[in-house]
Amino acid sequence: MKTTTRVAVIGGGVVGCSVLYHLTKLGWTDVMLLERSELTSGSTWHAAGGFHTLNGDTNMAALQGYTIRLYRELEEITGMSCGLHHVGGVTLADNQDRFDMLVAERAKHRYMGLETEIVSPEEIAKIAPITNLDGIVGGLFDPLDGHLDPSGTTHAYAKAARMNGAQIELHCKVIETNQRPDGTWDVVTDKGTIHAEHIVNAAGLWAREVGAMAGIYFPLHPMEHQYLVTDDIPEIYERDSEHPHVMDPAGESYLRQEGRGLCIGFYEQPCEPWAVDGTPWDFGHELLNDKLEKVEDSIEFAYNRFPVLGRAGVKSVINGPFTFAPDGNPLVGPVPGMRNYWSACAVMAGFSQGGGVGLTLAQWMVEGEPERDVFAMDCARFGQWITPGYTRPKVIENYQRRFSVTYPNEELPAARPFQTTPMYDIFDQMGAVWGHQFGLEVPNYFAAPGEERYETPSFRRSNAWEATKREVRAVRTSIGINEVHNFGKFRITGAGARDWLDRIMAGRIPQPGRMSLTPMLSPKGRLIGDFTISCLGEDEFQLTASYGAQDFHHRWFLQHSEDGVKIENISNQRTGFQIAGPNAAKLLQSCTRQDVSDMRFMDVRRMTVGMTDCIVQRVSYTGDLGFEIYCDVMSQRSLWHTLWDAGQAFDIKPFGMRAMMSLRLDKFFGSWLREFSPDYTAAETGLDRFISFKKNVDFIGRDAAEIERATPPARKLCAFEVDAEDADVVAYEPIFLDGQVAGFCTSGGYAHWPEKSIAMGFVPWDRAEAGLKAQIEILGQMRDATLITDPLFDADGARMRGAL
Ligand SMILES: Cc1cc2nc3c(=O)[nH]c(=O)nc-3n(C[C@H](O)[C@H](O)[C@H](O)COP(=O)(O)OP(=O)(O)OC[C@H]3O[C@@H](n4cnc5c(N)ncnc54)[C@H](O)[C@@H]3O)c2cc1C
Numbered sequence: 001m002k003t004t005t006r007v008a009v010i011g012g013g014v015v016g017c018s019v020l021y022h023l024t025k026l027g028w029t030d031v032m033l034l035e036r037s038e039l040t041s042g043s044t045w046h047a048a049g050g051f052h053t054l055n056g057d058t059n060m061a062a063l064q065g066y067t068i069r070l071y072r073e074l075e076e077i078t079g080m081s082c083g084l085h086h087v088g089g090v091t092l093a094d095n096q097d098r099f100d101m102l103v104a105e106r107a108k109h110r111y112m113g114l115e116t117e118i119v120s121p122e123e124i125a126k127i128a129p130i131t132n133l134d135g136i137v138g139g140l141f142d143p144l145d146g147h148l149d150p151s152g153t154t155h156a157y158a159k160a161a162r163m164n165g166a167q168i169e170l171h172c173k174v175i176e177t178n179q180r181p182d183g184t185w186d187v188v189t190d191k192g193t194i195h196a197e198h199i200v201n202a203a204g205l206w207a208r209e210v211g212a213m214a215g216i217y218f219p220l221h222p223m224e225h226q227y228l229v230t231d232d233i234p235e236i237y238e239r240d241s242e243h244p245h246v247m248d249p250a251g252e253s254y255l256r257q258e259g260r261g262l263c264i265g266f267y268e269q270p271c272e273p274w275a276v277d278g279t280p281w282d283f284g285h286e287l288l289n290d291k292l293e294k295v296e297d298s299i300e301f302a303y304n305r306f307p308v309l310g311r312a313g314v315k316s317v318i319n320g321p322f323t324f325a326p327d328g329n330p331l332v333g334p335v336p337g338m339r340n341y342w343s344a345c346a347v348m349a350g351f352s353q354g355g356g357v358g359l360t361l362a363q364w365m366v367e368g369e370p371e372r373d374v375f376a377m378d379c380a381r382f383g384q385w386i387t388p389g390y391t392r393p394k395v396i397e398n399y400q401r402r403f404s405v406t407y408p409n410e411e412l413p414a415a416r417p418f419q420t421t422p423m424y425d426i427f428d429q430m431g432a433v434w435g436h437q438f439g440l441e442v443p444n445y446f447a448a449p450g451e452e453r454y455e456t457p458s459f460r461r462s463n464a465w466e467a468t469k470r471e472v473r474a475v476r477t478s479i480g481i482n483e484v485h486n487f488g489k490f491r492i493t494g495a496g497a498r499d500w501l502d503r504i505m506a507g508r509i510p511q512p513g514r515m516s517l518t519p520m521l522s523p524k525g526r527l528i529g530d531f532t533i534s535c536l537g538e539d540e541f542q543l544t545a546s547y548g549a550q551d552f553h554h555r556w557f558l559q560h561s562e563d564g565v566k567i568e569n570i571s572n573q574r575t576g577f578q579i580a581g582p583n584a585a586k587l588l589q590s591c592t593r594q595d596v597s598d599m600r601f602m603d604v605r606r607m608t609v610g611m612t613d614c615i616v617q618r619v620s621y622t623g624d625l626g627f628e629i630y631c632d633v634m635s636q637r638s639l640w641h642t643l644w645d646a647g648q649a650f651d652i653k654p655f656g657m658r659a660m661m662s663l664r665l666d667k668f669f670g671s672w673l674r675e676f677s678p679d680y681t682a683a684e685t686g687l688d689r690f691i692s693f694k695k696n697v698d699f700i701g702r703d704a705a706e707i708e709r710a711t712p713p714a715r716k717l718c719a720f721e722v723d724a725e726d727a728d729v730v731a732y733e734p735i736f737l738d739g740q741v742a743g744f745c746t747s748g749g750y751a752h753w754p755e756k757s758i759a760m761g762f763v764p765w766d767r768a769e770a771g772l773k774a775q776i777e778i779l780g781q782m783r784d785a786t787l788i789t790d791p792l793f794d795a796d797g798a799r800m801r802g803a804l
Helices: 014-025 058-078 096-112 121-127 150-163 204-212 292-305 307-311 350-367 388-400 424-429 465-477 497-504 550-559 584-590 633-650 657-666 702-710
Strands: 004-010 031-034 089-093 117-119 138-142 167-169 174-179 185-189 192-201 221-230 245-248 253-258 261-266 314-324 331-334 341-345 432-437 440-446 480-483 487-493 515-521 527-537 540-546 566-569 574-580 604-609 612-618 626-632 715-722 734-737 740-751 756-764 773-778 781-788
Touching (some): 004 174, 004 185, 014 150, 096 740, 117 121, 192 204, 292 307, 314 388, 341 350, 487 550, 527 604, 527 612, 612 633, 734 756, 756 773
Parallel strands (some): 004 031, 031 167, 192 341
Antiparallel strands (some): 185 192, 221 314, 245 253, 773 781
């Protein structure tokens, strides 16, 4: 066994083998995989081997598409068989909401180039004749669906990696991972110690235990899962061709042909977490006891949906465990707070996602960044707040909802409330209808007395409509207040702070007392942050950005840290409120003895507001006259009482995230992970206007930004007024020009102040002119849309920027 390696991949399941192969494919050949037993000795060997592209997250769907297309390549390279059965699959819809969801998915696929198809019950009868179509509204057919041989596929990855120079060490259990001061690792195994520059944790069922060796908690949990294989069924073996897959979300089941019979698996409601306190090391090539009583209801449902099942005996029952993260997506990427430690765990659909996970991680390690926005599976999407006590109920919820309709406005209830601010009970008494961001309770809107305290999940406009409209009007006509807790906040101090920021950020770094907006770019010029920087003193800065991206940003900052610069994530220590609306300055003045009348737009000052020492900045994401008022978390309630009591003179109203997201549409302000994400560049999104090409600094991403400056990109972010009816754009709806798909939406919604449905999205650069006529597909309906460039409120900026 070799004793030094560039990368030690721990775990020889389908994911570890895919990571190994992709590292070699991208040129890192001094890599090895350590497997405590034989390859496939975790979840992999007993998987049903099904694969599909359908995923609520568009980039995850693209990576699933990549995975499926990779199998032929693997077979060609290795000469081995993955046992591929490209039979196609149909997902059934038994009600209008589920059908709406499939139609919305199909619309996204148009832009992604996936050849899925909405099918009628009559067409389903031809595709999947064993289906009882009672109550079926329609379905979505995906020709890429299929299944494979899990073991053959894993060995094909392994062989392809070996052919490129990788080494695989079987029967080699990792028992310790110890970091040296230079950031490299001693990987201690029962066969000796290996010195590795990087570690990849791909230990699947044991990822928690392997993580704990380095002091890392990975938020994942194994769940038991069962599928049955039937005896021979004449309706199956007498067919000329293999029966396609059928996903029946109402019955929480997936079904496919297995030999001369069928195989059907269930995501049952009475599901069971496995190995709560840790996966036993002696678990391996074995199955769990059958627990058919748990899937009794699902089986009964399936007998009705697929009557042939009722006539067939059960040949075998497979009950095995596999791991889930709280949202069901993998945990991939550099582990925040660690050097040279990478995660490739919690992959619950290894045969749909394993290739994409391997590619993404290899790109990240070899090239410094993945080629697309992979936040949906980035391990930084969960923060330090997460605990096993939170993970378990969330994983159960996710398992139970695997086949549920997912609505764009939905808030999932498990493990909540967990993180709350000092305002929680006050807002709760005021009727807050709560949302959830990065573990934190955040008011979505405030229900009036007598109104329901629950937003109905819907693809169409929801019952939050009236409350949102009320809150928007309160801001635009007088004043509204909400928390700034859900911004990610960093304090950057030290003699080197300004120079460091100048290198990290593409924009201008403000002088003391001033603020600036700036994109943060990756070396390839992709957007990895849109920050507001406030200069509180020559050596002290406050940075604000997305709350949910705080660990993502913190990881980047630490990767680029320098002596003389102190970087603190103060997201939960510094909190406060924003007040916005025409009376915002009057309210602020009534609460402080300091004169605010000369405060310019983008000024920042320290001042005492009521009893509280605050940092006050004149800026507002509502696009209105507004102030963000930051204080220490311990003083937040005092500050609230000051502002709220004084605000009564102006009929102040609280507002939530629904109103905020509506207000920003009036000015076409983009939002993180919608308009601004690593999928896009500054020039594409218009954030290049905040890049300081004048500054004499080689900031990260400068070369790429200069290239785009010389040659405009192919697409441009624009806003559209949409002729919508009862449903607005959410994201990724296709934009048609002259009857052809030419772009896609990034977000949208109803702008309550101008009373217009607005969409934002990309179209070809040379077509992006005011007045351009387009069509946007919303829930299967083509909606006329017109490109607009003049903001719908305060077009000249007089209110937002004007003198007080
Ligand atoms: C019943 C069932 C049906 C399924 N059906 C499907 C399906 O149809 N389609 C699909 O895509 N997915 C399916 N899955 C899920 C799929 O099995 C997993 O997504 C996949 O196997 C995860 O692979 P992995 O490599 O991450 O983990 P694992 O397969 O768990 O591999 C981890 C490996 O790491 C090794 N290891 C752990 N600790 C150490 C250590 N300390 N030192 C050295 N080696 C170590 C283990 O021995 C193991 O081989 C199913 C799962 C089950 C249980």
